[in-house]
Amino acid sequence: xxxxxxxxxxxxxxxxxxxxxxxxxxxxxxxxxxxxxxxxxxxxxxxxxxxxxxxxxxxxxxxxxxxxxxxxxxxxxxxxxxxxxxxxxxxxxxxxxxxxxxxxxxxxxxxxxxxxxxxxxxxxxxxxxxxxxxxxxxxxxxxxxxxxxxxxxxxxxxxxxxxxxxxxxxx
Ligand SMILES: [Zn+2]
Ligand SMILES: [Zn+2]
Numbered sequence: 001x002x003x004x005x006x007x008x009x010x011x012x013x014x015x016x017x018x019x020x021x022x023x024x025x026x027x028x029x030x031x032x033x034x035x036x037x038x039x040x041x042x043x044x045x046x047x048x049x050x051x052x053x054x055x056x057x058x059x060x061x062x063x064x065x066x067x068x069x070x071x072x073x074x075x076x077x078x079x080x081x082x083x084x085x086x087x088x089x090x091x092x093x094x095x096x097x098x099x100x101x102x103x104x105x106x107x108x109x110x111x112x113x114x115x116x117x118x119x120x121x122x123x124x125x126x127x128x129x130x131x132x133x134x135x136x137x138x139x140x141x142x143x144x145x146x147x148x149x150x151x152x153x154x155x156x157x158x159x160x161x162x163x164x165x166x167x168x169x170x171x
Contacts, residue, residue, distance in 0.1 A: 124144050133145060
């Protein structure tokens with residue numbers, strides 16, 4: 001009887017041990033599964049970060065391209081500005097040259113009493129007696145007095161047709 005009981009106990013122990021082992025294995029499986037899930041999640045995160053990084057690099061490259069083209073545009077504007085300036089200087093030069101021929105430029109020596117700071121007076125190319133104060137457009141020649149500026153349709157200096165005119169302020 002004692003022997004039987006012991007066998008029974010032993011088999012019960014063995015069963016319960018098996019059950020525990022099975023539970024532990026199941027738990028382990030569960031943990032492995034969880035780890036796999038987390039690994040997969042991390043992989044996914046990593047690839048999305050990689051994508052993000054790549055797109056950021058693309059944006060950064062695009063920004064650099066934009067900055068480069070902006071710099072080029074600024075350079076171009078600078079060059080155009082310089083060109084316009086030198087053209088203007090040429091124009092002013094040629095205006096003075098031609099003014100010597102067609103109008104009378106008087107260079108007043110000493111202190112000028114009438115407040116002409118440059119000491120240069122341009123005489124009207126129309127009447128030849130009054131100081132010129134009207135600039136013809138588009139040629140930009142300062143070439144006529146108020147009265148002649150209204151009457152004349154061709155610039156007395158370069159003969160270009162007047163589209164409009166500006167009356168200058170003489171201090
Ligand atoms: Zn005049
Ligand atoms: Zn002109």
